[in-house]
Amino acid sequence: MKKKKNYFIHLFLVLILIVISITGCSGKKANMEIPDSATGTNVSGGQANSVNTVLSESQVQNQVMDSSAVRDKADSNTGIAGTDGIAVEEDKVQVDEYGMGTLLDKENNGLGNYNTEEYKAIVENDFVSVLNNPLSTFSVDVDTASYSNIRRMIYENQPVEPDAVRLEEMINYFKYDYKEPESGNPFSVNTELSDCPWNENAKLLLIGLKAKDIDRKECPSSNIVFLLDVSGSMDEANKLPLMQKAFVMLTENLNENDRISIVTYAGEERVVLEGARGDETMKISSAIEDLTAGGSTAGSAGIEKAYELAEAYYIKGGNNRVILATDGDLNVGITSEGALTRLIEEKRENGVFLSVLGFGTENIKDNKMEALADNGNGNYSYIDSLLEAKKVLVEEMGGTLFTVAKDVKLQVEFNPEQIKGYRLIGYENRLLNTEDFEDDTKDAGEIGAGHRVTALYELLTADSRQDIPETELKYQTKEQLPGFANSKEWLTINIRYKDPDKNKSKLMSVSVDAGIYTKSMPDNLTFASSVASFGMLLRDSKWKGTSSYDMILDNLSRINTERDEYKDEFVSLVKKMERFNPDYMHPNVDGIE
Incomplete structure (x- = not known):
């Protein structure tokens, strides 16, 4: 009896151990926390089952x-x-x-990740009547951010945001074979004219400016403040790490006469480095490489501090500039586009220029970055790779950092005897009022050393079959306007600009007539028109006409793009879109026969 009792006791103890073992294992499984690398939160229990199969x-x-x-x-x-x-x-x-x-x-x-990118709405330019609007006025724009940004979207197989497509920035991303400026002029003026590839009833005019190059050894000394966003939103591989590598590349091209300061901002601004010599490469690079991301984004406080340092180390006759690197997601202090614009407008009066470098995806605030650059006497580039960083900060360092002409405005006057209508392609965010052209207090764009600025116009000659909306005027008919009857000129290009350290503008004028027309389209116009056509397809422009990816590739096949890696890459980009859209063809524009 005693043995039997001991047997049941041992059996009972074994069962208890088995139960404890089972519940202990399941308890561990129930309480096991699996980190979700995408969100930084913990996934437990049954939720963990999907982690291994779906990313x-x-x-x-x-x-x-x-x-x-x-x-x-x-x-x-x-x-x-x-x-x-x-x-x-x-x-x-x-x-x-x-x-x-x-x-x-x-x-x-x-x-999986919410896309909160922001872009300023673009209201596309229409055809206008020369009789009603003989003057077309706009500010130059050397920004290139739009092209590298949409390139990123295409290569990542994302839909292209129509308002991200700024045609002038796409066209100005590339170099063109323009003549060098004559002695005493900061830039040359180039013109080309041929038939419009997507509109059989129009001619296509190219206006190209080429700024003088400056030898790096002859460049004035630089006083540069790196204003770096290290907030939590920058904690991604294509943001802070890429930004650090980009600025280290720039650092390697400075000299002992340059002065470098570094200001970072997250929850608050912080001075990391102040007034270092440009040849203290290790000191500057170490300060950049030691940065980490975290916190909110007090951008306005950082801007205030950066300009304060730029003014403290100001070099008379030198290149005084703040370079802002950010995704534009400012959420502490002054955050609205309008308020930031007013802040920058106030700061630019002290002779400090601004360059803006955009980084990252999904939450970039393109509208804020563009506004800051446009109103801060500067330029805006989007950095999507080390190759782009090298292009902007090394290969085109002169254009990015050294201004040769500021407040550059163009005003094209059309002769209604020869031209009945026109359409400016792009520059919607840079249009000016007619009276702004001669107003030296009105801000406009800057041109850096070696920069090329290109503008395209669709022109409707007097005998074009395309109708143009026109308002009949009692006192402003062609017959009543003197001086046009015997003129063979099509138009006159007027350009106003200021020297970087002056406040009074100078005037350049160039007249254009039918003599520059060529049936065979020149190489510059062929490539620029191909980029414009590509952009119009991406934003589904109502003026895209007969544009197609096949048409673009056919036009590009007539010129040699292999000598320019960026133009060659553009051809690959068009081919990629053509593969996804093999039969993409748009009907003719309404109103065109």
């Missing part, structure tokens, strides 16, 4: 080492880049009409 969009992107890897590994069937063999559930992928795939998050019913 968020940001997790997939983490498999990509650089932009070239994305391009090479993009799946030709779905267009989903960077998955590198990782399995993704079919119901997590949305494929659009062009076969481009987007990873979805069921809980958000959309993109």
